[in-house]
Every structure is written in structure tokens, then in C-alpha cells.
Amino acid sequence: MGSYIETLEELERSNLICLALLLLFCFLFFGLPLLYGVPSGFDMITDIRFATALRDGLSSGHLFPGWANDNFGFGSVGIRFYPPIAMYTLAFADMVVGDWFGALWLNLLFWMVLGSAGMYFFVKEWGGPLQGLLAGVTYAIVPQHLNEIFQFFLYAEFAAWGITPFCFLFVTRICRNGTWKDVVLFSISYSLLILTHIPTTIIISFCLPVYVLIVLDWRNFKPIAVRLAGAIGLTLAATSFRLVTLAGEYNLLAHNNEKYANGFFEYAEWLFPNVLAIRNHFLYVLTSWLFDLSIVMTVCLTIPAIIWLAKTYDTKSESIWRIQAAAVATTWFAFFMLSRPSQFIWDRLAFLQKIQFPWRWLSVLAMCAVLAFSLAVPRLLAVFKNRERFVVYPALALIVTIILFNITQIIIPSAPIPKAEFVKVEKKIAEEPMFEGWWPIWAKYEAFDNAERVTSGDRSITITKWESEVREFSVAKGDSMSLRIATFYYPYWKATLNGQPAEVSRDENGVITVPVQAETTKVRLYFEEPVINRLASYVSLTAWILLLFVIGAGLVEIGRTGRTRNTLSTTGPA
DSSP: OHHHHHHHHHHHHHHHHHHHHHHHHHIIIIIHHHHTOEEOOHHHHHHHHHHHHHHHHHHTTOSSOSOBOOGGGTOBOHHHHSOOHHHHHHHHHHHHHSSHHHHHHHHHHHHHHHHHHHHHHHHHHHSOHHHHHHHHHHHHHOHHHHHHHHTSOOHHHHHHHHHHHHHHHHHHHHHTTOOHHHHHHHHHHHHHHHTTOHHHHHHHHHHHHHHHHHHSOGGGHHHHHHHHHHHHHHHHHHTHHHHHHHHHHGGGBGGGSGGGGSGGGOGGGGSBSGGGSOOSSHHHHHHHHHHHHHHHHHHGGGHHHHHHHHHTGGGTTSHHHHHHHHHHHHHHHHHHHTBGGGHHHHHHOHHHHTTOOGGGGHHHHHHHHHHHHHHHHHHHHHHTTTOTHHHHHHHHHHHHHHHHHIIIIIITTSOEEOGGGTHHHHHHHHHSOOOGGGSBTTOOGGGGGOOOSEEOTTSOEEEEEEOSSEEEEEEOSOOOEEEEEEEEOOTTEEEEETTEEEOOEEOTTSEEEEEEOSSOEEEEEEEOOOHHHHHHHHHHHHHHHHHHHHHHHHHHHHHHHHHHHHHHHHHOOO
16 A cells, blocks of 8 residues: 555656646746737737626626627627637736736636646546656647747637647546546536637537547447437536527627628638638738648647557557547548548538638647657657667657747747737727627628717707616607617617617617607616526526536545545555
């Protein structure tokens, strides 16, 4: 018993050392450059707007506000559709540090460390701490992982990279005869992914069946299938409050417009090889080369695994062989889906086209390629005894090439905004409207020509409350008319006149209008969620309580086990 305890303690020390080294690497290679300036990007402004709306909602007691009071007060509905997790972490960080530069820096480093730690735990479980460390470092330097921030600032997608390894870790455990705790952990991970980035969720939903079919222990198919079905059911329940909104209201969102599926957003223009597409701007030509080189280098990470699989084919029934095979197969499936031969699939699946950019499949491709690389290289050294240089030199050359590519083509050419100049970003947020893709579909720019809160002709207005989801005011006597209220129309806006329900409609610019009679009138305009949305919220709340209860019970059990082990270590060998 004593030697067993010593082994556990040594393993814990190894984990702590490796995780500390991983944190240091992420800070030096990723966090340190960001201290000199956060890369600029169009989406960064939108991300801060979403985080601001959620922060304001929290301060007024709304955990999930249904309406954002931006756009000079006319509002927008992006927060109803955009997954909230990454925006909440950004909002919380801003509430703690008090400025958006610091909040962004903390969040970017957090999501990078989380993803690298996820790869560490995944690979360590099937290899060892050093292999886990190799996986965490490699995942941090995969070109597209850095591209997400330094070149394009796709914050929510970058956050999804931090969650993806955990989804594959826990589904692997389930498929290799894991327990119901693994089901709960997978459900939590997959739910967080859905609530972080929808395109990445769609991509992983395509890739997981490929991965699962290979890694699955078919001798225990029935219990594993039950656990997988249970995990999917829990995930759907936990995210139903958001899925119901997406399914029922997406056609009301301006982002559903055809113009966001053409031109620059046309999926067929971004299939590998990207350099074959005709570009009108030199910047897009450079971007095409950047993507293609990133894809090629990432796919090359699977070469050691392919060699190892071929050399050890007679052991294909073993867990590690299946995991390697699943990782390689999923990598190449993702590569196929982002390449031109897959265009016939894109052409026939309208919902797949909503992803817009096929290179987004790099999220899964990179994770599985890193998994395959990290597990294969140490095992190849054992296969090629006395010829280790044939393994080490090419692997090291590939890693060095990737690092040099990252520094020279991704990090250095980025356009960072120093903290001292970040006030310009905040000024831009205050002076410019929200990106029109997040408006209701009927809203128009011309609405901003009249910013008066209530347009009532000669009748005087007394405003008593003007909050994000409630507007209250009184209208003096006068001619019957339709009031124009400086808020974009949405079907969930309701109105009462002197306590009686009233019709809410919109003008030619998508702004709310409410008809009033000649007498003095108290108007109350309020945003009310439909019954199905409220029911879905209760379902999600119940699911999360169940999931967190199981996790809490597991942590208590771990604590008891730890105390027992410490007691045994102090009393000596049994």
C-alpha cells in the first residue's frame, strides 16, 4: 500500500510540474505578445458589445437578457442567438479588472491554457505526463489556433478550441467503457461547446460519429450506446433554452440574409486549396496562402501516427491503437470536408453552408492531428530502436517550422492595439451602431435619422422609465396618432395603454409604433419571452442542476479518497 501511495503522489507532482510548464509556455508564447497589444479585428467590437449587454443584464438582475439596449438605444437581438459562454467570461473579467483590454487579455490566455490543459489530460490518460505536455504545447502552436486571434480575432471560435479537447476526452472514455460520470462530463463539455460557438458545434457533430465508430469497444456496444444516448439527451436538455430560440427565431435575424452567404462569405470560395480561387484583393490572396500552409503543416502532424499504425497493425484491438486510428481518420475526414472534393456535400446541405468558411474544420482537424502526433512519436521511438534520429529529426523539424511560421507570418504581422490606445476602441463602440447582421431582419439604417426616444407630434411626453426591456412614459392629451418609439420592432415587444393591451407594429424602417387615442395615456412597452422559451429555460435549469449535483457528488468522493490516502501515508504501509 505504501508504494502505491508513493506512486500516486509522484504522479501528482509530475502533473503539477507539467501543467506549470504548460502555463509558462502559453504565457511566454501567447500571452506575452498580447501584452504589447490586443490584435485588432472587426469581430472584437461586436464581442465587446455582446459582453456589455450581458454585463448590463447581470447588473439589472437578468441572467439571460433577451434584448440589447445598444444601437443608440434602438437595440439589437444578437445576444438572443450568439452563444453566451465566451461573452459571459469576458463580461465577468471586465467587471473584475475594470477595462476591456485587461479583460480580453485574461480571457484569451484563459482559453488558450484551458485548451492546452485539455490536450494534456487527454493524451496523458493514454500516454503519460510528458506526452501530455507535448500535446499541450503542440496544440498551443498549431497555426490556426493562433490565427484565430492574431490575424482574425475570432474570439468565440477561439474559446471553442479550449473546450473541444474535453468533448473528445470524455467521449473516448465513454466508448472505452467509461462510467456515468464520464457521461455527465461529456454532456457538460458538449453543452458548453454549444453555448460557446455554433459553427464549431456543427463541425464536431459531423466528426464525432467518425471518431466514435472507430474508437468504440464493440464488444460492449449496448451499454456504451445507452450511455451515449443519455449524454446526447442531457446535452439537448441543458441547451434547450438556446436551441429553441435558434430554431424558432433565426429567420427573424438579419444575419439570415442571402448577402451573408455570398461574395467573401461564399463557402465555395474558401475550400482547400484556397489559392485556386480568384481573388480581387491582394490581402485575400495572402490569406489564402496563410490558410493553405496552415492546413498542410497541421495535416503533416498525422504522418508519425500513420507510420505507427501501419507498423503495429497486428495490435489493432488494443485501446491505444483504436484511439490513434480514430484520431487519424477524423483528421483526414475534416481535411476532406474543408477541401474542394467535398463541395457536393456543401451544395446539398443548407445548414452546413451557414458555417460560411470551410477552414473552420481546422478546429477538429488540428485537435485530432495533435492527438495522433503526441501519442505516436514516443511509440515510434520504441519501434525504431537504434534509429531514433529518423523519428526525432523530422518531428523536430516540423515543430520548428510551425513555430517559425507562427512568429513570422502570424504573430509579427498582426496589428495590435496597445492598452494606451484602447480608448479609441471604446469610443468607436459608443459612436457606431452594432453590426447590422445582428439586427432584426426589417431594421434599417434610416431609423437613426430620428433618435428621439418618443416621437409624438405636438403631444408632450414624460418618460418615467427607460430600461433595456421596459419603457414607460405618459402622453398628454391631443390628437389620436401612432407614437414612434426609438426601438427596433421584435414580435416579443408588448404594450399596454392605461393598463390595457395594445397593438405593437413597426414603420418602414422597422421601428416600433403604438397607436394612442386623444386622452392622456400611460404607455408601458415591455419585452416578454414566449411560453415555449420559458419552458425550455426551466428544462435547461433542471438539467444543469442534475449535472452539477453529480459533479459535486464526484468531487466530494474525490475529497474523501484524498483524505483516506493522506491518512494511510502518515500511518505507514499497510
